Amino acid sequence: MLNVGQLNEGVVLDHIEAGKSMQIYQYLKLDKMDCCVAIIKNAHSNKMGKKDIIKVECPIDQLDLNVLGYIDHRITVNIIQDAKIVSKKVLSLPKQLVNIISCKNPRCITSLEPGLDQVFFLADPEKEIYRCRYCEEKFRSMRRKTHA
Amino acid sequence: MRHLMSPLDFTVEELDKLLDLANDIEKNPQKYAHACEGKKIATLFYEPSTRTRLSFEAAMLNLGGSVLGFSSADSSSAAKGESVSDTIRIVSCYADICAMRHPKEGAPLVASLKSSIPVINAGDGGHQHPTQTLTDLLTIRSLKGRLGNLTIGLCGDLKFGRTVHSLIHALVRYPNVRFVLISPEELRIPDYIRDDVLVRNNQSFREVIRLEDALPELDLLYMTRVQKERFFNEEDYVRMKDFYILDKAKMELARPDMLVLHPLPRVNEISVEVDDDPRAVYFKQVQYGVYVRMALILTLLEVEVC
Numbered sequence: 001m002l003n004v005g006q007l008n009e010g011v012v013l014d015h016i017e018a019g020k021s022m023q024i025y026q027y028l029k030l031d032k033m034d035c036c037v038a039i040i041k042n043a044h045s046n047k048m049g050k051k052d053i054i055k056v057e058c059p060i061d062q063l064d065l066n067v068l069g070y071i072d073h074r075i076t077v078n079i080i081q082d083a084k085i086v087s088k089k090v091l092s093l094p095k096q097l098v099n100i101i102s103c104k105n106p107r108c109i110t111s112l113e114p115g116l117d118q119v120f121f122l123a124d125p126e127k128e129i130y131r132c133r134y135c136e137e138k139f140r141s142m143r144r145k146t147h148a
Numbered sequence: 149m150r151h152l153m154s155p156l157d158f159t160v161e162e163l164d165k166l167l168d169l170a171n172d173i174e175k176n177p178q179k180y181a182h183a184c185e186g187k188k189i190a191t192l193f194y195e196p197s198t199r200t201r202l203s204f205e206a207a208m209l210n211l212g213g214s215v216l217g218f219s220s221a222d223s224s225s226a227a228k229g230e231s232v233s234d235t236i237r238i239v240s241c242y243a244d245i246c247a248m249r250h251p252k253e254g255a256p257l258v259a260s261l262k263s264s265i266p267v268i269n270a271g272d273g274g275h276q277h278p279t280q281t282l283t284d285l286l287t288i289r290s291l292k293g294r295l296g297n298l299t300i301g302l303c304g305d306l307k308f309g310r311t312v313h314s315l316i317h318a319l320v321r322y323p324n325v326r327f328v329l330i331s332p333e334e335l336r337i338p339d340y341i342r343d344d345v346l347v348r349n350n351q352s353f354r355e356v357i358r359l360e361d362a363l364p365e366l367d368l369l370y371m372t373r374v375q376k377e378r379f380f381n382e383e384d385y386v387r388m389k390d391f392y393i394l395d396k397a398k399m400e401l402a403r404p405d406m407l408v409l410h411p412l413p414r415v416n417e418i419s420v421e422v423d424d425d426p427r428a429v430y431f432k433q434v435q436y437g438v439y440v441r442m443a444l445i446l447t448l449l450e451v452e453v454c
Contacts, residue, residue: 107273109254113231116258124344134254135275138340 007080010035010057011065014076018042021052024075027067027100033058066094070101070130070141093141095122097130101139108135150448151260151267155281155318163285163318170286170436170443177210183446183453184213190243191217192235192259193270194226194250199412199434200270200279204247207441216243233262240264245449247279248272266448274310280411281314282444283437288368290436291407291429296322301362303330303392304372304417306337311411312372313341320349327353328362332391334384335374359392363401369394371410371417371430395419399427409433 016024021039030037035058045051056063060079068075069091077089097120103110110116110132119133128141151157158166173180189208193201196219205215218224225235232250236259239246247268248256253275260267271277289295300319302312306329316337319325327346329337336355337346346353356362363369374389393416394408410418410430422428446453 105253107251107253107275109232109250109252109258109272112252113233113255113258115231115233132254134257135273136253 006083007055007057008083009059010055010080011060011063012078012080012085013054013056013068014051014078015045015048016052016054016075017072018048018050018052020072021054024052024054024068024071027071028056028063028065030054030056033062035062065089065091067097067100069093070097093122093125093128096120101130103132103135103137105132105135105137108132108137110134149264149266151256151263151269152278152444152448153257153260153267153269154276155278155285155314157278160321163282166282166440166443166447167286167289169446170439171290173439173442174290174436180211180442180446180453182212183451184208184211184449187211187213187244187449187451188242189213189215189217189445190239190246191215191219191270192224192239192246192248192250193217193219194221194224194248194255196220197249197271199437200249200277201247203279203434203437204268204270204441206438207445210438211442211445213244213445232258235259236263236267245445268444268448274308277310277314279437279441279444280311281318282440283433284311284315284370284409284411285318286440287409287429287433287436288407291432292367295319295325297324298367299326299328299365301328301330301359301366301369302337302372303359303362303369303394305335305374305388306331306372307335308375309372312337312370315370316341316345320345320351325351327351328366329353329355330357330359330362330392331355332357332388335388359394359398360401363398363406364403366402366406368407368409369402371408371414373410373413373415373417390416392417393419394422396421396425399425402427 021041038055040053042050043053073091078085079087099118102118110118120130121133123129123131130139191201191204208215232255240263245266247270248259249270250272253273256267256269256272269276269278306312376385399422406427408428
C-alpha cells in the first residue's frame with residue numbers, strides 16, 4: 001500500500017466513497033488553502049472494497065467540516081494533534097447550507113438578485129432533502145443524489 | 149415586526165384571530181374607517197395584477213390610509229437594474245407597510261430581510277400567494293361556519309395551481325377535512341403535495357377525473373383555471389383548457405348547500421349561467437379578500453381599534 005507521511009496537526013478523512021475525494025477537495029476549498037494535502041484514491045477497504053482518503057495538515061479550526069455531513073455523513077473524520085488521533089468527529093446533516101450548493105430553479109430570486117447568499121435548510125432529515133430558503137426548490141443530499 | 153410570506157406563518161389560533169377581525173370589519177366597516185389615517189401602503193407589483201393590487205389598495209383606502217407604488221417592473225427602478233434589496237430599503241422610507249408581487253420566487257422574502265416595514269407577499273411566481281389563501285379561508289369559514297369537517301373538491305389545474313397547494317397546506321391543520329382531487333391525468337396534484345402534505349398528515353383524499361363523480365358528496369367545490377402561461381406547448385393547453393366546465397346541469401348533481409369558490413379570473417371553467425346560482429360565491433370571495441387584507445394590514449401594523 002502507498003505510504004503517506006504522518007500528520008502533526010490536521011484531519012484525516014477516511015471511508016470516503018471511492019472517486020469522491022476531488023469533490024470533497026473542492027467543497028472544503030482546499031484548493032484555496034496553503035497547506036499540505038494528500039489525496040489517496042481507490043485505497044483498499046475491508047468495509048467498502050475501495051475507498052478514498054484525504055489527509056490535510058493545517059490548524060483544525062481552518063476547515064469547515066460541517067459540509068461533509070451534506071456530502072456523506074458516513075465519512076470518518078479523525079482529528080490529529082501532536083501526531084495522534086485525539087478525537088473522531090461525528091458527522092450529521094447540517095441544518096443549513098450557506099453558499100455550498102446553488103439553486104437550479106430559474107424562477108428563483110437567487111438567479112436575479114446580486115450578492116444574495118445561497119441558503120438551503122434541511123427540510124426532511126429522513127429523506128435527506130434540503131430546500132432553497134427562497135423558493136423551496138428541493139435538493140437531495142449529495143449521497144442520496146448519487147445513490148438515487 | 150412581522151411579515152407575511154406564507155399562509156403557514158400564522159398559527160391556527162392567530163389565524164382565527166385574524167379571521168375574527170375580518171368578520172368584525174365586515175359587520176362594522178365604519179368602526180375601522182379611520183384606523184390607518186396617516187399611514188401608507190406601497191404596492192410594489194413587478195408583474196401585472198388587477199384583483200390583488202386593487203384589493204390591497206381598496207383595503208388601505210377603506211382603513212383611511214393612502215396608497216403609493218407601481219404596477220409593472222417597467223415603470224419601476226427595476227428597469228434600471230435596481231435590486232429588490234435596494235428598492236425595499238428606499239420604499240421603507242416612504243411607506244409604513246408594503247405588498248409585493250414579483251415573478252421571481254422568494255423575492256418578497258429577500259425584501260423582508262432588508263426591510264424596516266412589514267412586507268406582505270402578494271404572489272411570487274408559482275410559489276406562494278398567502279393572501280389568496282387567507283381570502284379562501286375567510287370565505288369558507290364565513291359561509292360554512294367552520295374550517296373543519298368538510299369534504300372539499302379541488303378541480304382543474306392541480307399541478308401548477310399555487311392557490312390549490314396553499315389551500316391544502318392551510319386546511320390540513322383542521323380536523324376531519326376530506327379532499328377530492330379532480331383533475332385530468334396530466335394536471336394531477338404534484339408528489340410533493342400528495343406525499344409530503346396529504347400522506348404525511350394522514351389526510352383523507354381521493355383522486356378522480358370526472359367532476360360528475362365527485363359533485364354529490366362535496367360541501368365545497370374549488371374550481372381553478374387551466375393557466376395558459378404554464379404550458380410550453382399550445383396543443384396541450386388547447387386540449388386541457390375546457391376539460392372541466394361547471395354548468396347548470398352539473399350543479400343539479402350538487403348538494404343544495406354546496407359552495408362554489410374560484411380564485412378568479414375564470415375563463416370557461418364556470419359557465420356564466422352558474423353565476424346567479426346562490427351557491428356560486430366566487431364574487432363574494434373577492435369582497436372577503438378586501439376584508440381579510442384590511443385585517444392583515446391592521447395586524448401587521450399592530451393597530452388596535454376599540
